[in-house]
Amino acid sequence: xxxVFNFAAGPAMMPEEALERAAAEMLSYKGTGMSVMxxxxxxxAYQEIFDRTVRLLRELMGIPDEYEVLLLQGGAxxxxxxxxxxxxxxxxxxxxxxxxxxxxFVEAQKYGNARVIASSREESYARVPDVDAGAIDxxxxxxxxxxxxxxxxxxxxxxxxxxxxxxxxDMSSNILSEPYDVRDFGVIFAGAxxxxxxxxxxVVVVRKDLLGHARPDTPKIFDWAKxxxxxxxxxxxxxYAIYMAGLCLEWLKKEGGVRVICMRNQVKAKLLYDFxxxxxxxxxxxxxxxxxxxxxxxxxxxxxxxxxxxxFAAAQGLVNLxxxxxxxxxxxxxxxxxPVEGVTRLVEAMKQFExxxxxx
Amino acid sequence: xxxVFNFAAGPAMMPEEALERAAAEMLSYKGTGMSVMxxxxxxxAYQEIFDRTVRLLRELMGIPDEYEVLLLQGGAxxxxxxxxxxxxxxxxxxxxxxxxxxxxFVEAQKYGNARVIASSREESYARVPDVDAGAIDxxxxxxxxxxxxxxxxxxxxxxxxxxxxxxxxDMSSNILSEPYDVRDFGVIFAGAxxxxxxxxxxVVVVRKDLLGHARPDTPKIFDWAKxxxxxxxxxxxxxYAIYMAGLCLEWLKKEGGVRVICMRNQVKAKLLYDFxxxxxxxxxxxxxxxxxxxxxxxxxxxxxxxxxxxxFAAAQGLVNLxxxxxxxxxxxxxxxxxPVEGVTRLVEAMKQFExxxxxx
Numbered sequence: 260x261x262x263v264f265n266f267a268a269g270p271a272m273m274p275e276e277a278l279e280r281a282a283a284e285m286l287s288y289k290g291t292g293m294s295v296m297x298x299x300x301x302x303x304a305y306q307e308i309f310d311r312t313v314r315l316l317r318e319l320m321g322i323p324d325e326y327e328v329l330l331l332q333g334g335a336x337x338x339x340x341x342x343x344x345x346x347x348x349x350x351x352x353x354x355x356x357x358x359x360x361x362x363x364f365v366e367a368q369k370y371g372n373a374r375v376i377a378s379s380r381e382e383s384y385a386r387v388p389d390v391d392a393g394a395i396d397x398x399x400x401x402x403x404x405x406x407x408x409x410x411x412x413x414x415x416x417x418x419x420x421x422x423x424x425x426x427x428x429d430m431s432s433n434i435l436s437e438p439y440d441v442r443d444f445g446v447i448f449a450g451a452x453x454x455x456x457x458x459x460x461x462v463v464v465v466r467k468d469l470l471g472h473a474r475p476d477t478p479k480i481f482d483w484a485k486x487x488x489x490x491x492x493x494x495x496x497x498x499y500a501i502y503m504a505g506l507c508l509e510w511l512k513k514e515g516g517v518r519v520i521c522m523r524n525q526v527k528a529k530l531l532y533d534f535x536x537x538x539x540x541x542x543x544x545x546x547x548x549x550x551x552x553x554x555x556x557x558x559x560x561x562x563x564x565x566x567x568x569x570x571f572a573a574a575q576g577l578v579n580l581x582x583x584x585x586x587x588x589x590x591x592x593x594x595x596x597x598p599v600e601g602v603t604r605l606v607e608a609m610k611q612f613e614x615x616x617x618x619x
Numbered sequence: 620x621x622x623v624f625n626f627a628a629g630p631a632m633m634p635e636e637a638l639e640r641a642a643a644e645m646l647s648y649k650g651t652g653m654s655v656m657x658x659x660x661x662x663x664a665y666q667e668i669f670d671r672t673v674r675l676l677r678e679l680m681g682i683p684d685e686y687e688v689l690l691l692q693g694g695a696x697x698x699x700x701x702x703x704x705x706x707x708x709x710x711x712x713x714x715x716x717x718x719x720x721x722x723x724f725v726e727a728q729k730y731g732n733a734r735v736i737a738s739s740r741e742e743s744y745a746r747v748p749d750v751d752a753g754a755i756d757x758x759x760x761x762x763x764x765x766x767x768x769x770x771x772x773x774x775x776x777x778x779x780x781x782x783x784x785x786x787x788x789d790m791s792s793n794i795l796s797e798p799y800d801v802r803d804f805g806v807i808f809a810g811a812x813x814x815x816x817x818x819x820x821x822v823v824v825v826r827k828d829l830l831g832h833a834r835p836d837t838p839k840i841f842d843w844a845k846x847x848x849x850x851x852x853x854x855x856x857x858x859y860a861i862y863m864a865g866l867c868l869e870w871l872k873k874e875g876g877v878r879v880i881c882m883r884n885q886v887k888a889k890l891l892y893d894f895x896x897x898x899x900x901x902x903x904x905x906x907x908x909x910x911x912x913x914x915x916x917x918x919x920x921x922x923x924x925x926x927x928x929x930x931f932a933a934a935q936g937l938v939n940l941x942x943x944x945x946x947x948x949x950x951x952x953x954x955x956x957x958p959v960e961g962v963t964r965l966v967e968a969m970k971q972f973e974x975x976x977x978x979x
Contacts, residue, residue, distance in 0.1 A: 269855070273657050296817045459858070478726070499817045
């Protein structure tokens with residue numbers, strides 16, 4: 260059972276020991292005689308599992324008591340609607356830094372006055388746009404950003420100064436990868452399938468004073484205040500995904516938490532970017548000042564050579580390096596669970612491919 | 620690793636061989652070198668898994684080509700909003716046969732003119748109400764029913780005659796347990812966590828002519844037409860839950876499909892109801908003509924004796940028999956994956972408890 264290095268953008272690699280625990284506990288969780296999948300979400304055995312996941316999230320992200328942690332369904336795309344449904348009254352300011360940011364803006368327009376205050380759309384999202392503090396309406400309900408742009412391989416290296424306006428962040432593709440001060444945000448949300456756990460779980464961290472203002476026609480599963488009141492169990496949550504997230508977070512804690520994993524992520528990203536900066540064949544596509552630690556996008560001079568490299572790498576157990584269909588090229592997603600060894604081997608493969616290609 | 624008989628109302632027992640397969644494939648699915656949880660939803664390996672689950676659902680339920688099958692998130696409660704958002708224009712007729720039916724009605728009122736045309740609420744939902752064909756507005760956008768009422772242990776034994784008005788059914792707690800003609804419905808939806816697979820997956824079966832009429836402010840993940848167009852992948856679906864559902868459906872197919880499992884379900888239910896009808900201590904709480912095949916509700920003369928029996932049964936590995944907090948008493952949920960042996964042992968335990976209790 261040889262495992263590959265999986266550079267997929269998400270769902271993506273998970274810690275092997277979390278998977279091993281899950282396999283071992285599949286038919287009977289800690290003497291209960293049942294799988295976690297078979298547990299009533301109202302049982303005390305399951306509530307412990309749920310609480311542990313929330314506790315680990317709070318600990319690893321340093322989430323203060325004045326924030327609720329909700330474990331919901333529907334993905335980040337579901338929150339593209341839930342955010343304006345819960346918060347948008349007079350107007351909201353969106354930063355259009357990529358495809359998902361744009362999708363969130365389009366969705367928000369269904370519910371009110373959403374404006375784009377900064378955009379790199381015209382530059383094919385090769386960098387994160389500057390946000391001029393003067394562009395933010397001081398009366399806006401919120402400012403919206405996407406901290407890391409999965410498709411383009413860019414990230415905010417500095418948060419916009421929003422004054423008293425709450426900052427809402429889609430952190431799907433870099434949550435738990437580097438330290439953030441939760442107090443800088445009004446709301447953080449993330450689909451789990453990159454750095455938290457399996458797909459089908461959505462984490463929402465929301466400052467308590469922002470609860471209770473949902474539109475009357477908000478579907479109740481999207482009403483943060485109602486979900487907070489029900490302990491995220493207004494209906495049956497994604498019980499097994501929450502358990503798996505707990506196992507992954509335990510691994511992260513054991514590895515040393517976010518500060519330590521961030522150092523490792525920086526090492527991994529630097530290995531790739533340093534090589535890209537010196538390579539004669541491969542070049543990085545994201546603007547240097549916006550480079551992501553999680554998704555490294557690059558290309559060769561031709562789509563044919565790109566395809567040849569993707570195939571060459573796959574033969575060495577380095578899989579899913581093809582870039583997103585919107586941008587082409589290659590993308591190496593190197594989330595928390597990607598070992599340094601995977602990146603080292605990728606760089607080796609790139610060097611070998613380049614040397615052999617040049618020799619030809 | 621001794622397994623218990625788990626009578627929980629959902630999440631609930633799953634076929635042991637599905638869990639065994641999942642455990643065996645956890646670290647590497649069929650030589651891919653990765654867990655299904657780690658697979659990109661856009662990969663061909665995963666698409667095969669997804670397609671197999673849909674194919675099995677179509678085959679087992681006999682879903683004709685003129686219906687779409689969507690694999691979504693958010694649970695049945697999410698669909699309480701999605702149904703009116705996709706279908707409600709002038710008015711919809713709801714049958715209020717239980718707590719979830721009532722919740723669906725309340726949610727629908729957010730989006731337009733929803734009416735209750737039949738209700739057993741005043742009778743504590745002990746039976747499914749009669750639906751007078753004359754009560755249905757021939758111009759209604761749809762008629763809404765809950766085919767099986769999990770909390771009260773009742774079910775529709777005959778579908779209402781809706782003429783040309785599409786019938787929408789929440790089939791969460793009895794889907795795949797007995798044969799239905801899908802053509803009798805405009806829409807069938809179900810949370811997976813009773814007879815399909817793990818929590819976090821929602822199946823929607825919708826007649827194609829009902830697509831494309833969603834309100835403009837429908838969150839896009841709830842827009843059935845958009846999801847149909849995107850093959851249920853408008854965003855990342857609950858990939859692992861869909862895989863597990865496939866394993867459970869394979870088991871059901873091997874057992875002989877819905878017709879065979881229905882005979883077994885009838886045997887299981889009859890074992891319990893026959894005993895309840897003759898017992899001097901226990902009595903069934905659902906009206907005889909509305910008795911569910913999936914959730915058998917019963918009680919003794921006192922809450923103390925109820926609690927004593929729940930404890931007595933648990934000591935024998937017959938767990939989660941406590942009734943829903945709204946109704947008290949006991950509830951034995953005997954979904955497809957509950958073996959006949961579990962029910963036999965439950966009846967034995969009831970007999971033993973009764974005999975000893977009477978002897979005391």
